[in-house]
Amino acid sequence: xxxxxxxxxxxxxxxxxxxxxxxxxxxxxxxxxxxxxxxxxxxxxxxxxxxxxxxxxxxxxxxxxxxxxxxxxxxxxxxxxxxxxxxxxxxxxxxxxxxxxxxxxxxxxxxxxxxxxxxxxxxxxxxxxxxxxxxxxxxxxxxxxxxxxxxxxxxxxxxxxxxxxxxxxxxxxxxxxxxxxxxxxxxxxxxxxxxxxxxxxxxxxxxxxxxxxxxxxxxxxxxxxxxxxxxxxxxxxxxxxxxxxxxxxxxxxxxxxxxxxxxxxxxxxxxxxxxxxxxxxxxxxxxxxxxxxxxxxxxxxxxxxxxxxxxxxxxxxxxxxxxxxxxxxxxxxxxxxxxxxxxxxxxxxxxxxxxxxxxxxxxxxxxxxxxxxxxxxxxxxxxxxxxxxxxxxxxxxxxxxxxxxxxxxxxxxxxxxxxxxxxxxxxxxxxxxxxxxxxxxxxxxxxxxxxxxxxxxxxxxxxxx
Numbered sequence: 001x002x003x004x005x006x007x008x009x010x011x012x013x014x015x016x017x018x019x020x021x022x023x024x025x026x027x028x029x030x031x032x033x034x035x036x037x038x039x040x041x042x043x044x045x046x047x048x049x050x051x052x053x054x055x056x057x058x059x060x061x062x063x064x065x066x067x068x069x070x071x072x073x074x075x076x077x078x079x080x081x082x083x084x085x086x087x088x089x090x091x092x093x094x095x096x097x098x099x100x101x102x103x104x105x106x107x108x109x110x111x112x113x114x115x116x117x118x119x120x121x122x123x124x125x126x127x128x129x130x131x132x133x134x135x136x137x138x139x140x141x142x143x144x145x146x147x148x149x150x151x152x153x154x155x156x157x158x159x160x161x162x163x164x165x166x167x168x169x170x171x172x173x174x175x176x177x178x179x180x181x182x183x184x185x186x187x188x189x190x191x192x193x194x195x196x197x198x199x200x201x202x203x204x205x206x207x208x209x210x211x212x213x214x215x216x217x218x219x220x221x222x223x224x225x226x227x228x229x230x231x232x233x234x235x236x237x238x239x240x241x242x243x244x245x246x247x248x249x250x251x252x253x254x255x256x257x258x259x260x261x262x263x264x265x266x267x268x269x270x271x272x273x274x275x276x277x278x279x280x281x282x283x284x285x286x287x288x289x290x291x292x293x294x295x296x297x298x299x300x301x302x303x304x305x306x307x308x309x310x311x312x313x314x315x316x317x318x319x320x321x322x323x324x325x326x327x328x329x330x331x332x333x334x335x336x337x338x339x340x341x342x343x344x345x346x347x348x349x350x351x352x353x354x355x356x357x358x359x360x361x362x363x364x365x366x367x368x369x370x371x372x373x374x375x376x377x378x379x380x381x382x383x384x385x386x387x388x389x390x391x392x393x394x395x396x397x398x399x400x401x402x403x404x405x406x407x408x409x410x411x412x413x414x415x416x417x418x419x420x421x422x423x424x425x426x427x428x429x430x431x432x433x434x435x436x437x438x439x440x441x442x443x444x445x446x447x448x449x450x451x452x453x454x455x456x457x458x459x460x461x462x463x464x465x
Contacts, residue, residue, distance in 0.1 A: 002030060002041035003442055006401065009047030011393050014374035022052060024399040027441035031395055047403050050436060053373055054393050055089030055400025057380040058350050059122070060239055060263065060313025063093055064113060067317075068158060070326055070344040074318050074419055077455050080118035082351040082418045084446035084453060087435040089400035090120040090381075090390050090461060091350070094150055097126040098159060103149070104140040117458035118451075119440055120400075122384065124182070125149030128160050130169035138173040145462025147179040147385050150239075153221045154188040154288075161188055164228065171232035178465055180261075180383075181229070182237035185221035185246070186213060186289060195341060206282030209340035210273045210290040218289050219245040226253050226260060235259035235465075237383065240315045242268045242289045244299030247308050254308065261383055263311040264300050266349050266356045268292060271425055279336065283324055285425055286340060287317070287347045301366055304375070311383060312375045314353045317346025320421045351417055352426060358406065358433040369406065385463035403437035410434060 004024040011018040011032070021033040023041070033039055063079050064071065076093075083091055093114065095106035103125045114121045125141045127134070127149055141149065151162040151170060162170070167183070174181045194212035198204060222238055226249055229236035241247065241264050253260045273293055275285040285291055303309040327342030354376050361367040367375075381391025389398050409432050410416075414424040438446040445453025 002039055004043045004045060005033070005039050005041040006045045006047050006052060008035070009050055009052035009403065011052045012369055012373050013393065014370050014378050016370060022393065022401065024442045027399055029393060029395050029397050029399050032393075045403075045437070050403045050405055051369065052393065053087065053402040053404050054377045054391050054397070055402055055438070055440065056087045056354055056376045057090045057384070057391055058083065058088050058314050058316070058353065059092040059311075059380050059384050060265075061091055061093055061316040061350055062346065065094070065096060065317070067346075068344040070319065070323050072317070072319050072323060074421070075116065076114045076121075077116040077118060078418070078420060079316070079350065080458060081451055083119045084438045084451060085418055085435065085449075086351045087354055087402035087404065087438050088119060088350065089438065089440045090122065090386070092122040092124055092384065094124045094126045097128055099129055100131065103127060103137045104144060107141060107144055107146050111460050114458075114460070116455050118445055118453040118455060120458045120461050122146070122386065122461045122463055127151050127166065127170050128162055130166045134169060135173045138170070138177050138179060142177045142179055145460075145464065147463055147465045148182060149174070149179070150182045150184065152184045153225065154184065154186040154191050156188050156192060164224070167225065167228050168232055171229050171234040171236070175232055175234040180235045180237060180465055182239050183221075183225045184240070185218055185225050185238050187217050187220040187224070190217040190220060199341065204339045204341065206276035206286060206338060206340055209286055210276050213288060213290050215243045215245055215292070215296070218242060219249065222246040223249050226250070226258070229260070230258055235261070237261040237263060237311070239263045239313065240265045240268070240289060241309065242292050242300065243296040244303070247299060247303040250308050261311060262303070262309045263313050264304070264309050265313060265315045266353045267315070267347055268300055269297055269360055270356050270429070272297070275425065279338065283328070283336070283340070283343045284321065284423060285347060286324075286343045286345055288345045301361070304361070304367060310375065310379045312353065312357060313380070314349030316348055316350040318348040318419045318421050319344055319346055321423055347425060348417070348419055348421060351419065352412065354435070355431045355433050356426070359431045362406070363432045385465040386461050390461070399439060399442040401439040402435055404433065405436050406433050408432070408434040
């Protein structure tokens with residue numbers, strides 16, 4: 001006897017829709033059944049009027065990650081609650097790595113920290129140097145189910161920037177061990193020079209922050225990373241891409257056969273640099289790369305439509321207002337004294353990622369729901385090395401399933417988000433589409449806006465590219 005049969009739904013694959021009932025047994029998808037086909041089961045879920053999606057995957061977030069003197073209060077369990085409401089059944093974070101860190105040990109520590117999660121989880125390594133026995137470290141990471149790792153091309157003063165020599169060495173080691181590096185592409189020379197000039201001239205507003213990291217700052221690093229990866233014969237993922245100038249570089253690299261993946265984030269598709277003009281709240285939108293303009297937004301949508309961008313991660317790095325303002329002063333009238341150098345970088349994104357893209361992408365006709373499932377699930381699983389176990393509705397895959405209503409409309413507010421930071425950059429945003437049920441390995445963890453899963457229910461996912 002089957003455990004569960006999901007009936008009357010429309011199954012959404014990146015390749016197209018299928019009218020079928022879905023059979024679940026022992027935490028896996030057992031079969032796709034003809035609609036109404038007899039199949040004895042302990043439970044029947046009626047998905048009439050809903051779309052049946054593979055569990056969504058967010059492979060880019062930062063939780064409990066000390067940065068710029070601040071460690072955010074958001075826990076992995078709380079983030080997994082956000083994930084369940086978002087239809088995310090697997091998420092991935094990064095090791096906390098500094099100079100001298102043995103990265104495989106940092107991986108083990110991160111896995112332990114994430115064990116409180118209600119959803120399944122993976123970990124990316126992070127390298128800041130090609131230190132002692134770095135090739136052995138890469139091999140150990142791969143053996144531990146961590147074939148992906150990140151390098152920052154900026155934040156020299158914060159102690160996490162990887163220089164070009166490190167990039168080449170880690171890229172080569174990745175290529176030799178079946179791994180894939182990813183980069184945060186911002187040119188440190190441009191960014192740091194601009195910041196130093198802003199400090200010297202006392203230009204420290206939130207708008208000055210955005211100006212210190214222009215499109216060229218990102219594009220220079222993007223081009224350099226692509227060139228170094230080509231030289232090292234390594235695949236490469238460039239995360240949180242914000243503009244068409246970078247995409248022009250990507251198009252040429254992909255056209256000549258280079259193994260290059262490009263990711264963007266919902267913030268760059270729905271939020272703009274005008275937020276930095278608000279003296280009391282603009283600092284809440286400080287993130288890197290900074291928010292851009294509607295022109296760049298349109299360029300990114302074009303990149304998604306063209307298939308240059310195949311992944312959307314949230315880059316969720318949620319901070320409370322208190323954490324954002326920890327280094328700031330107020331004047332005699334109580335107003336904030338602007339100083340962007342003292343504001344920790346990061347914005348929320350995980351809980352709203354899918355519904356924002358559905359509203360701005362699917363509901364407007366820019367992309368199909370099938371494409372969106374690829375961007376937020378199947379493509380992510382393939383790129384991260386956990387497909388077909390994850391990101392699939394085919395028999396044998398984990399029964400990670402989302403029931404989605406594409407027509408329900410609702411208004412975003414801090415009050416209906418679950419990260420506890422107390423504000424929302426999308427406050428008042430009218431969205432279309434809502435996750436109704438989230439199922440992890442055959443067990444319902446969120447249903448009708450109520451959590452039914454439990455702390456520690458998630459499992460560490462060992463991955464291989």
